[in-house]
Structures are given as C-alpha cells and as structure tokens.
Amino acid sequence: MSAPLDIDGSAAPPRANGELVFSQPWESRAFGMAVTLYEAGAFTWPQFQRALIARIAAWENALDQDRPWSYYHHWLAALEDVLDEQGTVSCDEVATRALTLAQRPAGHDHHH
Amino acid sequence: MTTSSESGEAPSAALRTEALEQLLTERGLIDPEMVDAFITNYETNVGPLNGAKVVAKAWTDPEYRRRLLADGTSAIKELGFDGPQGEHIVVVENTPTTHNVVVCTLCSCYPWPVLGLPPSWYKDPAYRARVVKEPRTVLSEMGLDLGDDVEITVRDSTSEVRWLVLPERPAGTEHLTEEELVPFVTRDAMVGVAKVAAA
Numbered sequence: 357m358s359a360p361l362d363i364d365g366s367a368a369p370p371r372a373n374g375e376l377v378f379s380q381p382w383e384s385r386a387f388g389m390a391v392t393l394y395e396a397g398a399f400t401w402p403q404f405q406r407a408l409i410a411r412i413a414a415w416e417n418a419l420d421q422d423r424p425w426s427y428y429h430h431w432l433a434a435l436e437d438v439l440d441e442q443g444t445v446s447c448d449e450v451a452t453r454a455l456t457l458a459q460r461p462a463g464h465d466h467h468h
Numbered sequence: 469m470t471t472s473s474e475s476g477e478a479p480s481a482a483l484r485t486e487a488l489e490q491l492l493t494e495r496g497l498i499d500p501e502m503v504d505a506f507i508t509n510y511e512t513n514v515g516p517l518n519g520a521k522v523v524a525k526a527w528t529d530p531e532y533r534r535r536l537l538a539d540g541t542s543a544i545k546e547l548g549f550d551g552p553q554g555e556h557i558v559v560v561e562n563t564p565t566t567h568n569v570v571v572c573t574l575c576s577c578y579p580w581p582v583l584g585l586p587p588s589w590y591k592d593p594a595y596r597a598r599v600v601k602e603p604r605t606v607l608s609e610m611g612l613d614l615g616d617d618v619e620i621t622v623r624d625s626t627s628e629v630r631w632l633v634l635p636e637r638p639a640g641t642e643h644l645t646e647e648e649l650v651p652f653v654t655r656d657a658m659v660g661v662a663k664v665a666a667a
Contacts, residue, residue, distance in 0.1 A: 377511060377585045382482035384511070385489055387585075388503035391552060395506075398497065401552065402628075409574045416593055427576065427591040429481055436488065445491045453487035454480070 383428035390435050399438050407434035407441075515584035516655035518549045519632060522582055523658065524649040526559075527637045537561060540632060544582055553630055554581035560623060561634045562660065567614055569607065569660035570623045570631040571599045577625035579632050583655055590659065600624065610661045623660075633658050638666035 378384040394401055411430040423429070439445045492498045522544055526533040536543040540557035544550070557579045560568040572578065573596050578586040589595050599606045603620045607613075614620065623631040635657040641649060656662035 378507075379588075380482070382485040384507045385485045385503065386481075387510070388507040389485075389489060389492065389498060391506045391510075392498050392503050393492070394552060396497070405575060405577070412575055425593055426481075427588070432481055432485060432488075436484070439488075439492075444497065445488065445495070449491055450484055450487050453491060454483040457483050457486055457490075 378428070380428075383431075386428055386432040386435060390431065393435075393439075398444070399442065404434060404438055407437045410434070411437070510580070510585055514551070514580060516582075516653075516658065517650070518547075518584075519579075519582035519655070519658045520650045520653035521547060522549070522632075523634060523653045524646045526634055527649055528646040533634075536634065544632075549581040551581045553577065553579060555630075556628045557582070557630045557632055559632045559634050560621075562636050562663075564636065565618055567607075567618050567620045567660065568623050568631070568633050569599060569603055569620065570625065570633060571596055572625040573597070573600060577630055579630040582632055583658060587655070607661060610656075612662055633660040635660075635664045638664050640666045 378387065390404060393399060394404065408430060411433045415425070415430060436445075436447050436450055440447045489498070489500065489503070493500055522536065525547070526536050532543065532546075535546075536559050540559040541550075541555060543559075544554065544557055562568055571590075576586050576591040576596075578590065595606065600622050603622050604614060607620070623629075623633075625631055635653065637649070638652065641652070652664050652666070654662060654664065657664045
C-alpha cells in the first residue's frame with residue numbers, strides 16, 4: 357500500500373496535546389527565530405509567507421527533486437531569503453559562518 | 469564527527485541555522501532566550517487543547533456559538549487565545565449533511581493559537597495536493613468515511629484566512645458539561661479529517 361497519508365506510522369498525527377512538533381532541534385530554532393523576528397517587526401508575516409510559498413513551489417515544481425520533502429528546510433530557506441532581500445543578513449554570510457562552524461574540532465560541544 | 473544517518477541535509481541545515489542564529493544575535497536582532505521562550509510556548513502550551521475549549525463552549529453556549537461563527541478571531545480571543553496566525557480565523561460548522569475539511573495548498577497556514585503547530589501530514593505535499601482533488605478518497609484513507617449525501621467543502625487557507633472546523637457534537641453527550649466535553653474534541657476533528665466520537 358502506498359497511501360502517502362501515514363496515519364499509524366512515524367508521520368501519524370499525534371492525538372495528545374503537548375506533542376513533539378519538531379523532529380530535530382534545528383527545526384525548532386529556525387521556527388523560533390522566524391517568530392521572534394516577526395514579533396519584533398523585522399518583517400511582516402505575508403512577507404515571510406510569500407518567501408515560504410516560493411520555496412515550496414520551487415521544490416514541488418522541480419523535475420528532479422534531489423532532496424526529500426522537508427518542511428523546515430523550506431522554512432529556513434525562506435527565512436534566509438527574507439533576511440537576504442532586506443540586507444539584514446546575506447545568504448553568503450550565513451554560508452561562510454556555517455563553513456567556519458563545520459570546521460570546529462570534533463567534540464567541541466562536549467565539556468568533560 | 470557528525471554522521472548523517474537518516475537525512476543528508478540535516479547537518480547542513482543544522483549548521484546554517486546555528487550560523488544564522490549567531491549572526492542575528494551578534495547584530496542584536498534576536499535574543500536567544502526569547503527564541504527559547506517561543507519554542508517552549510509552542511511545544512508545551514499552545515496546542516489543540518485551546519481549540520477543544522472553544523468547541524466545547526460553542527456546543528454548550530448558543531450565544532457563544534453565534535459569536536464564534538460570526539467572528540472567529542474575536543470569539544476565540546474572549547477565551548484568551550490569540551497571537552501569530554490567529555488574526556483571521558474563520559470558523560465553519562460541520563453538520564450531518566455538510567462537511568468542511570481544511571488545507572493550505574500553497575504552504576501550511578494553520579490557526580496556531582487554537583491548534584498549535586500543524587502536524588506533519590498537514591504539511592505533506594500529498595495531503596495538500598490530493599485533498600483538494602479527491603477529498604472523499606483522502607478522508608476515507610484517513611479513516612473518515614462520509615456518505616454520498618454529505619457535501620464536502622475543502623477550505624483552502626491561501627488568502628489571509630485561517631480556518632477552524634466546529635465539529636458536530638456527538639449524540640449521547642447531551643448530559644455532559646462544557647468541561648466534560650473538552651477531552652472529546654480532537655485536533656483532527658477541528659481540521660475536518662475526523663469526527664468527534666462519543667466515548
């Protein structure tokens with residue numbers, strides 16, 4: 357059976373309140389940053405929404421979907437797009453900083 | 469070493485997120501503690517229980533029900549639920565002959581203050597595309613079989629509208645109070661992919 361609506365497996369909609377809504381920690385940070393910036397007036401919600409719709413549409417319209425569906429991946433990309441457009445933080449700056457972070461020695465976040 | 473076991477994208481997205489948070493913090497644009505607070509709020513406080521309280525009140529208080537259907541956002545605010553994505557909530561009522569089901573075909577707009585953040589299936593491209601074209605089939609796959617005499621309306625949140633479904637109060641619950649009804653109301657029923665079942 358190939359029903360995409362997984363109601364019993366890992367993507368099943370949990371019934372209880374207070375469920376786990378993020379599958380990985382970075383997803384919650386990306387969510388929290390967007391909401392914090394919006395609440396601070398850094399951008400309007402429709403601005404962010406347009407960027408998100410564009411990112412999702414680009415993925416859906418791509419002939420070769422090189423990466424699996426990841427909602428928060430699009431969310432993060434949309435946030436970067438909005439900030440880049442505004443000149444707040446450019447995508448290049450993010451890429452450069454991410455590269456620096458990637459070069460940290462192994463175990464940098466372990467304090468023994 | 470970071471190993472990428474399940475998703476090859478995860479490490480790079482994680483690093484970009486960390487990089488972005490550092491840059492925004494350094495420029496004084498965000499306070500990481502405020503980001504923490506928002507996350508905690510949506511992980512633990514804001515969820516479908518809020519919507520369940522709204523529905524239970526509407527079931528037991530005809531005057532509130534009238535206000536809720538006339539102006540969802542204001543009536544929901546009366547119970548103290550507001551915030552982002554709660555500005556334009558429109559409540560639609562399910563009846564024995566009309567069934568509303570909610571989707572956001574373009575992204576994943578969702579009434580956060582009453583339902584919390586959307587579940588993964590709501591954001592899934594398959595649900596978003598298919599529920600518009602073949603709602604009866606999709607609902608059936610999700611466990612809700614509606615008779616042919618029931619008219620289905622798909623509510624697409626593409627504009628500035630966030631939809632909330634007021635499900636039917638199940639038969640046999642006439643003796644229950646508002647507080648006693650709350651636990652029956654599920655998130656799925658308020659999105660319109662399920663009915664509220666009596667115990």
